[in-house]
Amino acid sequence: MITTTLTSTVYINEVMPVAGRIDWDKDGVAEPGDAWVELYNPTDEALSLEWWVLEVEGIEQYGYRFPPATVIQPQGYLVITSEEAELPFVEGRLRLRHDAVLFDAVELLVLEADRSLSRDAAGEWQEGWLPTLGTHNLPPAAAGRAR
Numbered sequence: 001m002i003t004t005t006l007t008s009t010v011y012i013n014e015v016m017p018v019a020g021r022i023d024w025d026k027d028g029v030a031e032p033g034d035a036w037v038e039l040y041n042p043t044d045e046a047l048s049l050e051w052w053v054l055e056v057e058g059i060e061q062y063g064y065r066f067p068p069a070t071v072i073q074p075q076g077y078l079v080i081t082s083e084e085a086e087l088p089f090v091e092g093r094l095r096l097r098h099d100a101v102l103f104d105a106v107e108l109l110v111l112e113a114d115r116s117l118s119r120d121a122a123g124e125w126q127e128g129w130l131p132t133l134g135t136h137n138l139p140p141a142a143a144g145r146a147r
């Protein structure tokens, strides 16, 4: 796994590559397209993701351009499903870029269904943390205490 340095702007915070029994987007059906990626805006300003692209560099090049009105709130999260992005999140390198500037990247892994890759407070990627869609990532012990 390749670790990237956290940038001072929007970054990839969590990836849930393989959807299983959980209907993550709550549309009534648990399906492969429920896989998701969570972005985080650590700044104190709302940021537009217009012209930003989420892409998977693998055997083929896939890319998803955010709709023009997409905004990520200060200290806010934005979740994109595999279905919305028309991207698989299981293989290759997931990248977040704006024009030619690469803001973040993570090597995708096939995990057990409904498990995620989470960045910890130091920016390192962790496996085995419980998925936290749209909220801050928690190590297993902290997640247990929160219940």
Ligand SMILES: [Ca+2]
Binding pocket: 023, 024, 025, 026, 027, 028, 029, 030, 031, 034
């Ligand atoms: Ca669903």
Ligand SMILES: [Ca+2]
Binding pocket: 013, 014, 038, 131, 132, 133, 134, 135, 136, 137
């Ligand atoms: Ca999270």
